Amino acid sequence: MTTDVYPSHPLRALVRDPAFLRVWLVGVLSGIGRWLEMLVVGVFAVEATGSPFLVALLVILRMLPLAFLGPVVGAFADRLPPQLFLSLALFLAMLVSAIVSALFWLGIAEYWHVAVSVFVAGAIWTTDLPLRRRMMGDVAGPGRLAPAMSLDSASNNFTRMLGPLIGGVLYQWLGTGGAFALTVVLYGLCVVLLLTLSPGAVSRAGAERAVRILGDLREAFRFAAQNPDILRILGVTVVFNIWGFPFAAMIPVIGADELGLSPGGIGLLAALEGAGAFAGALIIAVRARAIGYRRLYYFGTVGFLVLVFAAGWMPSAMPMSATLFCIGLCAAGFTTMQSTLIYAVAPPEMRGRLFGLLVLCIGTGLIGFSNIGLMGEWFGGTAAIRIVAVEGLVPLVLIGIGWRELWQRGTVR
Secondary structure, three states, X not given: OOOOOOOOOHHHHHHOOHHHHHHHXXXXXXXXXXXXXXXXXXXXXXXXXXXXXHHHHHHHHHHHHHHHHXXXXXXXXXXXXXXXXXXXXXXXXXXXXXXXXXXXXXXXXXXXXXXXXXXXXXXXXXXXXXXXXXXXXXXXXXXXXXXXXXXXXXXXXXHHHHHHHHHHHHHHHHHHHHHHHHHHHHHHHHHHHHHOOOHHHOOOOOOOOOOOHHHHHHHHHHHHHOOHHHHHHHHHHHHHHHHHHHHHHHHHHHHHHHOOOOHHXXXXXXXXXXXXXXXXXHHHHHHHHHHOHHHHHHHHHHHHHHHHHHHOOOOOHHHHHHHHHHHHHHHHHHHHHHHHHHHHHOOHHHHHHHHHHHHHHHHOHHHHHHHHHHHHHHHOHHHHHHHHHHHHHHHHHHHHOOOHHHHOOOOOO
């Protein structure tokens, strides 16, 4: 375990910590696999069906487990060894990717095969916040929490750039089967990293108590309901996932139908949003305390929705590319501070369960993807993102009104 006394350069100390490096690399490798797969299945669905709604349906299926399994995984995360739990989840992801890859190489894969694999991938995704991010906070310790989460967010945003870029190239070169084969390797490396992590590096607060799923869930909901600050933090996550993040599902549709891009071009377009988020997260890693955690979180989301609305008016690939990069810069405020705020404001014995609630809020994205899928089917991709962005700005403004901690000096209490 780490101590409370750290060198003057916490980022340098973090990357020299073998335990932190393993947990961080698991996030990098699994993130590349996740975003690569999301781009590839979207392009596959566009080419196989031509339906914006069926493209969005794949993302809905990915989000569905987050809505139903997130709190359950969070409850188990406070009771069971997170290292073993996460290893088993990523092994399952590796197995499913291997099966799908084989189906494509044999030429017998269909849309429903991909849909099932996407649903399983969503179930695996539920483990990232309650397990891996909590493990990262435990390894880093309270004194290095902000730089640790900022570094993790920066690398996650980098994978949002690299994953689609690799996915677009692989799709053109080796097809969907080749892309899924790469995810097999990535998830396998994650399992190896976790199994070589020292068990003593990760805290198991509350592990001596028996698992009481319903009781744990009630405690988490009650704790959040009695804390207006946490409610607003979770509320911003709900807004982002219903009206913000779903715009990504329209990138393959806009790229193919309205901009006439190849799969590689679509991958590059999607990668630019991740590139902006990566750059923004690196800036935040240095300036987060000066700006304020909640302000980065809230106003980053406001800027994100405003720029998504602007992207709906972009007439060609070049201005769309620049807008997507700026969208990513704003997204960094949300993605970096989301986990940081929950970890910082939650008592140690509640962190897993509150991360579970956070996953539940992320799971509300299935509503958003259903919404934007229908808007895309009825009005087209660019009109859909304009409509959804305006819808999201209304509740976001209401959340900001009366959020006392948002306007106070400092970061977190």
